[in-house]
Amino acid sequence: MRNQIDLLATVTVLGVLEQAYFVLQVIYARRKYKISPPKTTGHPEFERIFRAQVNCSEYFPIFVSVLWVAGIFFHQGVAAACGLLYLYSRFKYFQGYTVAAQGRL
Numbered sequence: 001m002r003n004q005i006d007l008l009a010t011v012t013v014l015g016v017l018e019q020a021y022f023v024l025q026v027i028y029a030r031r032k033y034k035i036s037p038p039k040t041t042g043h044p045e046f047e048r049i050f051r052a053q054v055n056c057s058e059y060f061p062i063f064v065s066v067l068w069v070a071g072i073f074f075h076q077g078v079a080a081a082c083g084l085l086y087l088y089s090r091f092k093y094f095q096g097y098t099v100a101a102q103g104r105l
Contacts, residue, residue: 007080008071011087012064018087019060022053022094045098052097056090 026049030036033043040050063086071079 004076005071007076008068008083011067011080011083015060015063015067015083015087018091019057022056025094025098026050026053044100048100049098052094055097056094059090 029043029046029049033046035042035046041047063083067079067083070082
């Protein structure tokens with residue numbers, strides 16, 4: 001049984017680590033721009049980093065659910081590969097969102 005979920009578990013752990021990275025970026029931005037919790041507004045760069053982290057966090061439960069259902073009921077390898085692609089896309093999204101709007105175009 002365990003060999004049937006190894007890839008799914010690995011992608012899940014990578015996703016959790018990615019979420020932790022996003023949270024750390026918000027913490028660093030709070031310190032850099034001196035914005036103490038629970039405030040979510042302030043310097044525009046902080047607001048972009050905060051919003052990017054929240055956007056990524058909102059979809060994480062859906063990602064994990066779909067990853068596991070697809071891996072268990074269809075094919076673990078394909079689900080894991082799609083999960084890695086999703087995590088990479090979210091990372092690029094986070095990087096792009098934190099840049100000023102003029103820089104995104």
